[in-house]
Amino acid sequence: MVAQDKATDALSFAKALADETRQQIMQLCCCQWLSVNEIVSHLQVTQPTVSHHLAILREAGLVEIRAHGKHTFYRLNQEKIASCCGMLMARFAPQQNHSDKPSTEA
Amino acid sequence: MVAQDKATDALSFAKALADETRQQIMQLCCCQWLSVNEIVSHLQVTQPTVSHHLAILREAGLVEIRAHGKHTFYRLNQEKIASCCGMLMARFAPQQNHSDKPSTEA
DNA sequence: TTGACATATAGACAAATATCGATATAATAC
DNA sequence: GTATTATATCGATATTTGTCTATATGTCAA
Numbered sequence: 001m002v003a004q005d006k007a008t009d010a011l012s013f014a015k016a017l018a019d020e021t022r023q024q025i026m027q028l029c030c031c032q033w034l035s036v037n038e039i040v041s042h043l044q045v046t047q048p049t050v051s052h053h054l055a056i057l058r059e060a061g062l063v064e065i066r067a068h069g070k071h072t073f074y075r076l077n078q079e080k081i082a083s084c085c086g087m088l089m090a091r092f093a094p095q096q097n098h099s100d101k102p103s104t105e106a
Numbered sequence: 107m108v109a110q111d112k113a114t115d116a117l118s119f120a121k122a123l124a125d126e127t128r129q130q131i132m133q134l135c136c137c138q139w140l141s142v143n144e145i146v147s148h149l150q151v152t153q154p155t156v157s158h159h160l161a162i163l164r165e166a167g168l169v170e171i172r173a174h175g176k177h178t179f180y181r182l183n184q185e186k187i188a189s190c191c192g193m194l195m196a197r198f199a200p201q202q203n204h205s206d207k208p209s210t211e212a
Numbered sequence: 213t214t215g216a217c218a219t220a221t222a223g224a225c226a227a228a229t230a231t232c233g234a235t236a237t238a239a240t241a242c
Numbered sequence: 243g244t245a246t247t248a249t250a251t252c253g254a255t256a257t258t259t260g261t262c263t264a265t266a267t268g269t270c271a272a
Contacts, residue, residue: 014124017194018117018123021231030198030200036249037247048231048252072249125259151261153220157220157221214271218270222263222264225261227260227261228259231254231256235251236251240248241244
């Protein structure tokens with residue numbers, strides 16, 4: 001597995017999060033394994049749409065997958081979420097001094 | 107100032123981050139005040155495009171603004187970034203036990 | 213006031229994407 | 243085997259969004 005650079009990680013993480021339906025899916029399968037149909041039954045979109053969003057979350061590494069007979073179970077990858085949030089903070093909210101005024105102040 | 111609900115915050119934060127040009131802008135004005143033209147000079151897009159992205163970052167509360175004569179200076183709001191990242195983690199990566207197997211396991 | 217400069221806004225257009233219905237794939241049940 | 247169920251993929255479409263040019267707004271200098 002080749003590590004992506006930080007910028008790519010930050011972008012793909014943000015893009016994966018940037019949809020309301022995907023955030024709803026993430027809320028649903030946070031802390032529990034759910035099959036695709038179980039997820040569909042909680043939302044107002046069709047099964048293909050849910051599969052599409054799950055594919056995006058999967059490619060971003062934000063969900064774990066487990067096949068079990070006819071069913072495929074998904075669960076949110078909370079560790080990945082935590083590490084991506086930490087990466088975002090390190091990238092955009094470093095804890096260091098910053099000036100309080102524009103440098104070109106009169 | 108009316109507080110948005112968590113879901114709205116999480117979505118607008120993610121959407122604001124979900125563009126490469128905006129992330130470049132955020133990198134540039136992290137820890138320093140920059141005028142719009144200074145930002146433009148570092149990027150490969152036009153001034154109106156930068157203004158457009160700054161408006162999106164502004165609406166999400168991710169940048170601070172300071173007018174100074176003809177110039178308008180922007181700086182990344184690192185505290186907001188940190189709080190939004192914390193909110194995302196609380197929402198999608200709560201530190202609690204979760205089962206290791208699908209509940210419907212045979 | 214006029215002109216130059218800095219930024220924002222408006223409108224058009226193209227690219228990306230969220231959604232759907234239809235269908236393919238795969239596993240189980242009969 | 244066929245039928246049924248669960249999920250993924252395909253192709254079309256509508257919406258969103260990023261970008262541009264043109265222009266408006268606002269500030270400063272002469």
